Amino acid sequence: MEYMNAEIVEVKHLTLNTNSYLLRLENNKHFPYKAGQFVMLKANINGESVKRAYSIASPPPRDFKHAEYIELIIKLVPGGTFTPHIFSQKEGIIIQVAGPFGGLILKEPILEGDIFMATGSGIAPFMSMLRKVFRDHNPKEFFLFYGAKNSQEIIYREELEQWDKEHKNFHLIVSVSEEEKGWNGEVGYVQDKLKTYIKDFEGKQAYLCGLPIMVEQARQRLIDLGIKPVDIYLEEY
Numbered sequence: 001m002e003y004m005n006a007e008i009v010e011v012k013h014l015t016l017n018t019n020s021y022l023l024r025l026e027n028n029k030h031f032p033y034k035a036g037q038f039v040m041l042k043a044n045i046n047g048e049s050v051k052r053a054y055s056i057a058s059p060p061p062r063d064f065k066h067a068e069y070i071e072l073i074i075k076l077v078p079g080g081t082f083t084p085h086i087f088s089q090k091e092g093i094i095i096q097v098a099g100p101f102g103g104l105i106l107k108e109p110i111l112e113g114d115i116f117m118a119t120g121s122g123i124a125p126f127m128s129m130l131r132k133v134f135r136d137h138n139p140k141e142f143f144l145f146y147g148a149k150n151s152q153e154i155i156y157r158e159e160l161e162q163w164d165k166e167h168k169n170f171h172l173i174v175s176v177s178e179e180e181k182g183w184n185g186e187v188g189y190v191q192d193k194l195k196t197y198i199k200d201f202e203g204k205q206a207y208l209c210g211l212p213i214m215v216e217q218a219r220q221r222l223i224d225l226g227i228k229p230v231d232i233y234l235e236e237y
């Protein structure tokens, strides 16, 4: 696996425990990836080489002009090995990146009724996919089901709500798993919300990403509701 040097050019605090990292590959390297793919980051932590996977959240570049940039969304895992390390890094630091990898790839053009479902930082590959879908002005109706612990942990809430406002064909369903004062959206596990918003599942496709328990339960439920297993694409974090 070939690792390349990349500079952290921007760090944004998206939520209390989630940062966005904008990386720029050094030496004019380009980064030809598909919406949904991930990279491996490598770091030397306490004398050990540690590698972790992170989905690319930026849409694939339209041309070579910005092809050396990628954005990652990383959630801090308390007690984890890699995430406390990356959270201590600042702009200007060089890190090691390899990729792209992975088969959770947006099938284009998207089909009528496509379903995207994420929990937590599992929104990252869908940010890449949906940013591309909106950039390409796709007219099909599609759904994003997004589960977060509480409203403070909704990653890219503003961007998601803006899309929901601007695009009649896009339906955003956010469900928080903890009861919360002042929250007007759904409460409970996001995989339990499918039937409230979609009546006919036959012939549809679904993309699932995030916590293994959500991915496994959602997959089973979608199959029970009539979606073919081959039309379900998934990644567990």
Ligand SMILES: Cc1cc2nc3c(=O)[nH]c(=O)nc-3n(C[C@H](O)[C@H](O)[C@H](O)COP(=O)(O)OP(=O)(O)OC[C@H]3O[C@@H](n4cnc5c(N)ncnc54)[C@H](O)[C@@H]3O)c2cc1C
Pocket: 038, 052, 053, 054, 055, 056, 072, 073, 074, 075, 076, 077, 079, 080, 081, 082, 083, 084, 102, 121, 122, 124, 125, 235, 236, 237
């Ligand atoms: C294909 C793929 C893509 C991924 N993309 C992303 C991404 O875009 N953004 C992102 O933040 N993460 C992503 N992950 C998860 C990421 O690779 C790491 O597992 C995560 O950042 C934890 O790393 P760590 O070294 O800090 O924790 P570790 O030292 O590996 O784990 C410490 C402990 O925390 C538990 N743990 C691990 N991950 C989580 C979690 N997410 N929540 C709660 N407990 C956890 C482990 O079971 C372990 O007990 C992805 C994983 C895969 C396989």
